[in-house]
Amino acid sequence: MKPHTENGTKEARVSLFSLLTSNRLLLIGVIIILLFFLTAVFGPLLVRHDPEVMNVKHQFVPPSKEHLLGTDQFGRDVLSRIIYGTRLSCLVSLLSVGIAATAGVAIGLLAGYFTGVLDDILMRLMDIMLTFPVILLAIGLIAFAGPKTSNVIIAIGVVYTPQFARVIRSSVLVVRDQEYVEAAVVVGANDASIILTQILPNCLPVIIVQVTLSLAAAIILEAALSFLGLGTPPPAPSWGRMLSEARNFISLAPWNAVFPGISIITVVMGLNFIGDGIRDILDPKLRHLIRSSIVKKKLENSNE
Numbered sequence: 220m221k222p223h224t225e226n227g228t229k230e231a232r233v234s235l236f237s238l239l240t241s242n243r244l245l246l247i248g249v250i251i252i253l254l255f256f257l258t259a260v261f262g263p264l265l266v267r268h269d270p271e272v273m274n275v276k277h278q279f280v281p282p283s284k285e286h287l288l289g290t291d292q293f294g295r296d297v298l299s300r301i302i303y304g305t306r307l308s309c310l311v312s313l314l315s316v317g318i319a320a321t322a323g324v325a326i327g328l329l330a331g332y333f334t335g336v337l338d339d340i341l342m343r344l345m346d347i348m349l350t351f352p353v354i355l356l357a358i359g360l361i362a363f364a365g366p367k368t369s370n371v372i373i374a375i376g377v378v379y380t381p382q383f384a385r386v387i388r389s390s391v392l393v394v395r396d397q398e399y400v401e402a403a404v405v406v407g408a409n410d411a412s413i414i415l416t417q418i419l420p421n422c423l424p425v426i427i428v429q430v431t432l433s434l435a436a437a438i439i440l441e442a443a444l445s446f447l448g449l450g451t452p453p454p455a456p457s458w459g460r461m462l463s464e465a466r467n468f469i470s471l472a473p474w475n476a477v478f479p480g481i482s483i484i485t486v487v488m489g490l491n492f493i494g495d496g497i498r499d500i501l502d503p504k505l506r507h508l509i510r511s512s513i514v515k516k517k518l519e520n521s522n523e
Contacts, residue, residue, distance in 0.1 A: 245496020251489030259305045268296035270303045271454040279472045289474040300456035312437040318376025323383020331391025345381040353378050361449045368451045390425045424501040431494035435487040
């Protein structure tokens with residue numbers, strides 16, 4: 220039997236990997252998103268059919284050995300279109316959330332740290348944007364700028380900026396009253412230094428969780444815009460447009476709607492699992508419980 224040590228020492232030795240694997244939903248989410256990411260990167264190298272080539276002779280072919288997920292009304296391979304649609308969804312969601320996070324975090328930091336008039340102005344602007352439903356605001360922006368991939372990315376980034384700004388501002392209001400921030404002020408650190416070195420690092424857990432949740436929302440919004448004909452213009456494959464085109468032939472070729480729908484549901488579910496799992500790990504109370512559970516299991520294994 221191995222000698223026992225203090226629980227505190229055991230808990231300190233619990234690795235980040237143990238914390239991650241202890242949350243099954245987080246692990247499942249990571250696996251799902253990793254598979255979709257690998258599909259987006261390497262999938263096009265494996266497909267046998269061009270997703271944009273039409274062949275009316277192979278119209279509405281059911282899933283078979285030649286076309287694993289069948290073909291659509293133009294004879295295009297559904298599997299190839301889903302794989303290339305994965306690339307589009309990854310590109311749009313990552314870039315749009317990157318825009319939203321950058322702008323929203325900057326606004327939230329400034330509003331939460333300086334408060335006063337600047338806080339009122341910035342937050343009232345965010346409130347005005349939040350009064351519009353996300354889908355309607357995105358439709359208005361794209362209708363004004365035109366349905367292009369770049370415009371879709373910018374529109375989604377703009378509509379999710381207020382959410383980041385609100386969340387980060389709330390976090391900054393808590394962090395700015397901490398003793399280490401007051402100590403930085405006393406030693407003469409300037410505002411920029413305090414924001415970047417003291418406040419921003421302590422807001423990172425909140426930012427990470429918000430990013431994962433926003434990625435899922437961005438994928439849904441991009442699919443909704445494409446479904447309405449305001450997303451990436453054809454012939455580029457998009458999950459939302461595939462659903463829109465398939466609704467007219469749902470009874471004749473249901474696989475055209477089923478497989479893109481499953482793709483959207485799966486990737487959004489994976490991102491939500493990751494967001495919930497990260498939130499649980501970053502919560503001090505839940506993290507302590509997880510660590511205690513892991514240490515307990517290790518002690519039990521060492522006693523056997």
